[in-house]
Amino acid sequence: MVKIIHASKVNFSQYTDAFADLMHATGPVAYDYQFNGRALFDHIVKLSWRMSGTLFAYDGTTLALDGDKLVGTEVGFHGPEFATRKKALGALWPEIIEAGHVTTEELGLIAERTFQCSYLNAAIPRNVYYTHALSVDETRRGKGIGAKLIRNAMAEGRRVSLRALHLDVLSDNPAVDFYKALDFQCLVESTAPIPLQHGIPMEMRMSIDL
Template sequence: MAQLVAGTPTDFTTRIAELIWSEDPALIGLEYQSYDNWVDAAQKEWPVAGAANSYDSTTLAMDGDAIVGLINGFPASEIEPRFDKSSEIQGARLVSDDIADAIDALFAEPIENAFYILDIAVHASAQNTGLGGRLMEHADQLARRAGCTSLYLDTYASNAAVGFYQHLGFVINQRTHSAVLDAFGVDPYLQLVRPISQ
């Protein structure tokens, strides 16, 4: 059974970037223009506490020495400062302003007193083992400790994991769409939310 461990500044591997990429390759690919650019960006952010894709908000699922899953989340009140820190690290975005604005508009407004799950991913080798549910239970614990009352996440509408999230009690709170992104194959986005499990 995979062990859940807190991320550290030194444990970045391309597996982490690969897992996050697998959540939405169309959108991440558009924003970073290539997988290699994404890996570079993720590697720069990982060791910086307070960044969006940082070790300090990520729990890794380890099977021996292999990373088989992860969850990255933080209170919604940290979204803006974490993404500001990420922008400082990354510098100028690789896409035009209109595409960048369209990407930003896919993400609904943060939910007050909620814990935001930026990333949750399970490697194919560990799917259907209960690991995704364990990662969500872990998010519940983190959210409770942070004084949050609900969990929420954003994902693309055709993501096969939407059914999994709904099985765990998440409901669609909002649906967003950008005509600008249609030409790039980017799906509408869903904001899903559920109360923290007691």
């Protein structure tokens, strides 16, 4: 039986590798473009995972566990936290640089590409819960795990009296149909010319009232 539980309530470190895989699966083309490949993305996510207050941290993550196996996850928080958590990723770079995982030239490229892709994301209102990522293991999709995770996120938004739940999803992601089936509405469709030339499609801001 799949259990939905906040990452802070378990030994979350044992799920580090599986969590990174689930995050990458939400937008492999976009992440590989921004981070110039998978390796650096993994370093960022795995360091962020253990550091509270950062974009991929355990303290903003809900897990779907089948026994000891991580089969799905939702990363989400109050809308304004997105900007502060994203900015907090900056504290991770010294360790990555010191370990030799990235060069100065690569840092410049990553900064440029991240800036380009930032235009894909519409502004996040203050009065919403924002799901930064929702991902289910490929072998377990279609079994209601994603629905459990998103409904849990909606319940959290209601608990703190937020108006709606927002999320961003790339238009080529099969999850678009999943969200539509749950009555999410598309509020914004965004494209950025340079990322589009590198295979990153339109981003859709989707919303559901709470």
